[in-house]
Amino acid sequence: MGSYIGKTPTELEMAGNEDEEDALGFKLTVLRDAMIHLRVQFLHFQSFYEKEGLENIGNDLKAMKIILMVVQNKIEELKSIIPEYLEIKNIGMVKQKIEDFDLVVTEIVLEMKEFERDNFLMEKVEKLINKLNPFDVPNLETLDQELSPNEMMKTIMSKSAKKQQDKMNKETIQNDVT
Numbered sequence: 001m002g003s004y005i006g007k008t009p010t011e012l013e014m015a016g017n018e019d020e021e022d023a024l025g026f027k028l029t030v031l032r033d034a035m036i037h038l039r040v041q042f043l044h045f046q047s048f049y050e051k052e053g054l055e056n057i058g059n060d061l062k063a064m065k066i067i068l069m070v071v072q073n074k075i076e077e078l079k080s081i082i083p084e085y086l087e088i089k090n091i092g093m094v095k096q097k098i099e100d101f102d103l104v105v106t107e108i109v110l111e112m113k114e115f116e117r118d119n120f121l122m123e124k125v126e127k128l129i130n131k132l133n134p135f136d137v138p139n140l141e142t143l144d145q146e147l148s149p150n151e152m153m154k155t156i157m158s159k160s161a162k163k164q165q166d167k168m169n170k171e172t173i174q175n176d177v178t
Contacts (some may be wrong), residue, residue, distance in 0.1 A: 024085055025140040028094075031074040035101075035134035038067045042129045046122060061115065068109055071132075075102045094138050104131045 045060045075098055082095050108128045114120045 022140075024081070024088075027074070027078055027081070028137055028139055031071070031078060031101075032134045032137040032139075034067065034071045034074050035132055035137065038064075038071050038132065039129055039134065041067050042125070046126065049122060061112075065112060068105065068112065072102075072105055072109070075105060090138070097136060097138060101132060101137075104128055108132075 041060075041064050045057065045064050048057050048060050078098050079095075079102065082091065082098065085091050085094075088094075108125060111120070111125050111128065
């Protein structure tokens with residue numbers, strides 16, 4: 001951070017912007033780490049579920065739900081602060097990715113609730129967890145890069161088109177299950 005004595009207002013403002021960007025980078029890194037922990041916990045939960053069945057997985061289920069809650073909280077926190085970072089070049093892409101992660105995490109939470117109703121499909125949760133690629137979380141280096149046309153189309157695609165695509169994917173998954 002350094003000393004603020006003898007700095008011009010422009011230098012002070014630039015130092016403040018760097019701190020804000022570092023805070024955003026830190027929050028994105030925390031989200032990435034939480035998603036990695038979620039994936040590891042899911043693999044642990046999955047292996048015990050296959051070995052033990054429903055009897056001895058209570059603690060693993062609780063751990064999975066806690067990590068899911070942490071990921072949800074980090075996503076909500078990022079969604080609430082993203083509008084403050086309008087000066088960052090690719091902030092629209094970050095916002096869209098966070099929204100996508102939020103949709104997938106919500107689907108995982110709903111599927112985990114099905115576990116309590118004995119209508120649980122491990123394969124469905126596995127597909128959803130695989131959609132949550134922790135390395136898709138943007139970082140400060142990727143925010144400053146130019147977007148490829150393909151990546152630009154992903155961020156431009158409207159929510160209604162995205163929902164339609166998700167609906168088609170859900171129908172395909174449901175048809176595969178039946």
